[in-house]
Amino acid sequence: MNFLKQFTEKKNLLLQKENIYYTILIIIIFSLDRISKIKIVSNFNDGTYFINDFINFNLIWNTGIGFGFLSSNTPLFYNIVTFIVGLTIIILFYFSIVSKNFDKLIYSIIIGGACGNFYDRLIYSAVPDFIDIHYNSFHWFTFNVADIFITFGIVIFIFKSYFEKN
Secondary structure (H helix, E strand, C coil): HHHHHHHHHHHHHHCCCCHHHHHHHHHHHHHHHHHHHHHHHHHCCCCCCEECCCCCEEEEECCCHHCCCCCCHHHHHEEEEEEHHHHHHHHHHHHHHHHHHHHHHHHHHHHHHHHHHHHHHHCCCCEEEEEEEEEEEEECCEEEEEHHHHHHHHHHHHHHHHCCCC
């Protein structure tokens, strides 16, 4: 009976109005990422699209995590990383449900981007990265819209943690 009571309390947390709003934010971020990737993958002919002197679109398929770290050609390692990413999303979603509103916002931004990349890992077995920022011959890591949201959420989280008083 105690388990049933705890489950009902968690269910009530999930259905709170602000949690529904943050879930909608996750869906919006996921959708923005999906739309951008669909446009790039379906319209990209081999080569680079010149945008301006600092940004190009150049499609690469990333089998690792953010910015190509942990890239591997072995299916076992890829599947382990994908499992860990999925588990992390579930844990972050739990934290977003039980957190205060500003933390919910931070977690929702990260989850929205992470879900976009996780979807690609499941469907394409790689994540399409296409935003290439550069200055002359120096190129930053190629990334996508989901990576922007994930990075933005993590930076906000770090700054908040740094300035938060216990």
